[in-house]
Amino acid sequence: xxxxxxxxxxxxxxxxxxxxxxxxxxxxxxxxxxxxxxxxxxxxxxxxxxxxxxxxxxxxxxxxxxxxxxxxxxxxxxxxxxxxxxxxxxxxxxxxxxxxxxxxxxxxxxxxxxxxxxxxxxxxxxxxxxxxxxxxxxxxxxxxxxxxxxxxxxxxxxxxxxxxxxxxxxxxxxxxxxxxxxxxxxxxxxxxxxxxxxxxxxxxxxxxxxxxxxxxxxxxxxxxxxxxxxxxxxxxxxxxx
Amino acid sequence: xxxxxxxxxxxxxxxxxxxxxxxxxxxxxxxxxxxxxxxxxxxxxxxxxxxxxxxxxxxxxxxxxxxxxxxxxxxxxxxxxxxxxxxxxxxxxxxxxxxxxxxxxxxxxxxxxxxxxxxxxxxxxxxxxxxxxxxxxxxxxxxxxxxxxxxxxxxxxxxxxxxxxxxxxxxxxxxxxxxxxxxxxxxxxxxxxxxxxxxxxxxxxxxxxxxxxxxxxxxxxxxxxxxxxxxxxxxxxxxxxxxxxxxxxxx
Numbered sequence: 001x002x003x004x005x006x007x008x009x010x011x012x013x014x015x016x017x018x019x020x021x022x023x024x025x026x027x028x029x030x031x032x033x034x035x036x037x038x039x040x041x042x043x044x045x046x047x048x049x050x051x052x053x054x055x056x057x058x059x060x061x062x063x064x065x066x067x068x069x070x071x072x073x074x075x076x077x078x079x080x081x082x083x084x085x086x087x088x089x090x091x092x093x094x095x096x097x098x099x100x101x102x103x104x105x106x107x108x109x110x111x112x113x114x115x116x117x118x119x120x121x122x123x124x125x126x127x128x129x130x131x132x133x134x135x136x137x138x139x140x141x142x143x144x145x146x147x148x149x150x151x152x153x154x155x156x157x158x159x160x161x162x163x164x165x166x167x168x169x170x171x172x173x174x175x176x177x178x179x180x181x182x183x184x185x186x187x188x189x190x191x192x193x194x195x196x197x198x199x200x201x202x203x204x205x206x207x208x209x210x211x212x213x214x215x216x217x218x219x220x221x222x223x224x225x226x227x228x229x230x231x232x233x234x235x236x237x238x239x240x241x
Numbered sequence: 242x243x244x245x246x247x248x249x250x251x252x253x254x255x256x257x258x259x260x261x262x263x264x265x266x267x268x269x270x271x272x273x274x275x276x277x278x279x280x281x282x283x284x285x286x287x288x289x290x291x292x293x294x295x296x297x298x299x300x301x302x303x304x305x306x307x308x309x310x311x312x313x314x315x316x317x318x319x320x321x322x323x324x325x326x327x328x329x330x331x332x333x334x335x336x337x338x339x340x341x342x343x344x345x346x347x348x349x350x351x352x353x354x355x356x357x358x359x360x361x362x363x364x365x366x367x368x369x370x371x372x373x374x375x376x377x378x379x380x381x382x383x384x385x386x387x388x389x390x391x392x393x394x395x396x397x398x399x400x401x402x403x404x405x406x407x408x409x410x411x412x413x414x415x416x417x418x419x420x421x422x423x424x425x426x427x428x429x430x431x432x433x434x435x436x437x438x439x440x441x442x443x444x445x446x447x448x449x450x451x452x453x454x455x456x457x458x459x460x461x462x463x464x465x466x467x468x469x470x471x472x473x474x475x476x477x478x479x480x481x482x483x484x485x486x487x488x489x490x491x492x
Contacts, residue, residue: 052391071395077388081410081488093406094396139396 001025002063002175003049003143009057010041010048018044019199020057026143026175031165033186034179035231036196042179046071046145049177062143070136070174072149076128078120084131085116091139106134109168126157130164137168144169144176151181158182162189163215170211183235187227188219195234203234275460284464291449295468298445301359301431302476305366306424312367313374314416320375321382321408338372342430346437354434358443362434369430370423377419381412417484424476432469446472 009020019041026032034042047053049060050071070091078087085103092098107113110130120128129149136144146165150158166189169176180186186193193205207227209218218224257277263269264276271279284291316334320327346365354361385408393403435447446469453461 047391050391050395052394069395071392073388073391075388077386077392079389079407079410081413090392090406091396094393094398094402 001061002028003067003177004061005045005049005058006061007058008045008048008055008060010044010053010055017199022058022199022201024177024194024201026177028142028175029169029173030191031169031176031178031189033190033193034177034196035181035183035186035193037235038181040196041199042196043074043147046147046177046179049143050145064142067143068139068141070139070141070144072129072132072136072144072146074148074151076120076125076132078128078131078135080120083117083119084112084123087120087131088134088138090135095139102138106138109137109171110134110164126153126161129153129161133161133164133168137172140172141174144174146176146178148179148181150185158185159215165189166211183228183231187224187231193227193231195231203230205230205234272457272459275463279460280463280467283458283460284467287461287464291446291465291468294444294449294465295446295472298428298431298435298447298469299472301362301366301434301445302424302427302472305363305430306370306420306427308363308367309370309374309423309427310416310420313371313419314378316375317378317382317412318404320379327379334372334375337368338376342369343433343437346433350434350437354438358434358438361438362431362443362445365434365437366427366430369433370427373419373422373426374416377415378412381415382408384415385411414484414488417480417487420480421477421484424480425473428469428473428476 003026004024006023008022009017011017022041022045024032024034024045034045036042044053048055050069079090085100085107086093088106089098089103092102103116104113107116110133112127112130112134115123115127120131123131129152132149136146150161153161162185165176165178168174178186178189183193187205187207188209190207193207194201195203195205205227207223209221209223209227211218213221261276261278264274275283316330320331342365345368346361349361349364349368350358352361353364389407390403393407398406431445432447435443435445436451438448439451446465450462450465450469453459453465
């Protein structure tokens, strides 16, 4: 197990509990989606795992002593004054001298080859998000945390990005914890979908799509439809008074 | 582009033509209102001394601006590091800003300017230029993208990296915008210092204007004013261009 969170509890000072007794695990090469309504604590789970918030109850354990963690946020959060390669190199630069070939490789992996000297303002929304993903990947993370990274993109671009994530995970072998609002996205990219209610995981769905099949076949498969149905059921149960 | 250049020039030519005509037709005495041609002739005749005086004022202005940049940026940095420090000292900076510089000028002249008007001019110009730099730089340092801050925290950035790679570039456009304002204010401060010091001890362009007034050389006054406003315009566009060069990528 690369990472596990056990009986975790967290609340912001002076406000209600964000989550309590929450447990989840992440394996290598696994994509786990956290799905749930706004304000249910999904993003806070990622922030706690990243070390941006301090866990108040429970235990957070990693397989490695100091695991490399990549984080892609909801908006690309690029430095507007720096070009694409400087933006991507940031995690390396903060730790020491950065290797140009590593940055080139990251850019190529997300389909940005040749755009290294462009500035964020010269890129489309999709390209900006690719830069953000390349930056998250450049330090070769074992754990990739993604907080609704494609929420602002249109459906077609979102489909392309979903393919990109699947390819990257297959190539790099990292584990991905992916927060999303879209049950279709979750049902398609996840190995396991954890459905969250207010501060708790209320159910788990494993779509089990056959990745050897064509994208269109996977998206029209019975497994995909069943997964969407199962997630919808869980969300509907939660809403029933 | 043609509109932006041609229209103001056409308006200027029209006004100057009307002015020249009015002075000629109504025989207005030149110690009341000299004609544009008389002002031009006075400018040509005294160009070397006027420009030399303008250079002196420019020197005071730039020296004061340099000090204001160093102090403003440093103080804004201290403010961003400690909210206690900011709460304690910001009100004093505000007092400095809202007290009209012309009312402080005589005091500064008495304290440091009796023997050394240059130093007084720089201090007064600094007083005028300092606050916008401090206020804008503080705002710039506060406007850092929260997500980028998280990212720097996640990747273990130290204090220096956070400043140099995140806070400084974020605040830079704010600083550049403040320089356009502060350069003009520093010029006003330098002029005020020369006016308050009075003729005899100061050597800048404002003193030349004052002196020409005492001698009723109104056309020289106008020529001096022309040089002074060109100085202000030059400073503004210098910092405007600098801002565009430095910030062109991020906007």
